[in-house]
Amino acid sequence: QVQLVESGGGLVKPGGSLRLSCAASGFTFSDYYMTWIRQAPGKGLEWVSCITDGGDSIYYADSVKGRFTISRDNPKNALYLEMNSLRVEDTAVYYCATENWGTPLHWGRGTLVTVSS
Amino acid sequence: QSALTQPPSASGSPGQSLTISCTGTSSDVGGYNYVSWYQQHPGKAPKLMIYEVSKRPSGVPDRFSGSKSGNTASLTVSGLQAEDEADYYCSSYAGTKRVFGGGTKLTVL
Numbered sequence: 098q099v100q101l102v103e104s105g106g107g108l109v110k111p112g113g114s115l116r117l118s119c120a121a122s123g124f125t126f127s128d129y130y131m132t133w134i135r136q137a138p139g140k141g142l143e144w145v146s147c148i149t150d151g152g153d154s155i156y157y158a159d160s161v162k163g164r165f166t167i168s169r170d171n172p173k174n175a176l177y178l179e180m181n182s183l184r185v186e187d188t189a190v191y192y193c194a195t196e197n198w199g200t201p202l203h204w205g206r207g208t209l210v211t212v213s214s
Numbered sequence: 215q216s217a218l219t220q221p222p223s224a225s226g227s228p229g230q231s232l233t234i235s236c237t238g239t240s241s242d243v244g245g246y247n248y249v250s251w252y253q254q255h256p257g258k259a260p261k262l263m264i265y266e267v268s269k270r271p272s273g274v275p276d277r278f279s280g281s282k283s284g285n286t287a288s289l290t291v292s293g294l295q296a297e298d299e300a301d302y303y304c305s306s307y308a309g310t311k312r313v314f315g316g317g318t319k320l321t322v323l
Contacts, residue, residue, distance in 0.1 A: 199307025
């Protein structure tokens with residue numbers, strides 16, 4: 098069955114950097130678009146970024162454009178999110194998910210990123 | 215991209231039917247038949263309940279149904295059960311973006 102496991106979250110100071118990873122298994126990773134979605138504590142869901150199956154096209158939410166970089170390694174069945182110039186408002190649980198036509202399908206359990214001094 | 219508009223809360227008694235709306239624009243909900251709905255229980259990851267406006271993934275009870283008219287999508291839960299109490303989010307494809315609603319807390323009285 099589809100399994101997505103996020104890692105790399107933690108506590109970081111404003112202005113700092115963090116790299117999230119998402120390990121995929123149970124499906125043909127290279128067949129799917131992949132997406133990152135976040136949820137601030139007690140708040141709703143916010144789409145962050147997505148990458149096409151081959152990695153040739155990438156899209157970002159305006160709130161993270163220029164600061165976050167999504168990438169994937171298909172042979173390693175892995176998705177990444179490099180986060181730079183982190184702000185307090187980036188504090189959230191970050192989920193990775195498979196995607197089809199803009200629809201997040203299968204979700205991981207998430208990893209918590211806390212940006213605080 | 216602005217968030218889709220959902221009512222913050224909805225409630226109903228067991229056995230009743232309830233509909234949650236999700237209003238967007240012609241650039242998202244109205245422009246594509248790629249609206250989805252998610253159920254989220256506290257401390258859990260969201261679960262896909264409806265995709266492509268009205269399709270149900272395997273394993274989702276047929277008490278859950280979706281529809282769309284113009285720029286507004288709707289999720290209907292029939293025969294409310296206690297386990298349906300959760301947060302519900304709509305989402306839409308929007309070309310190079312994806313957008314979520316603010317969420318609706320469904321309470322089963």
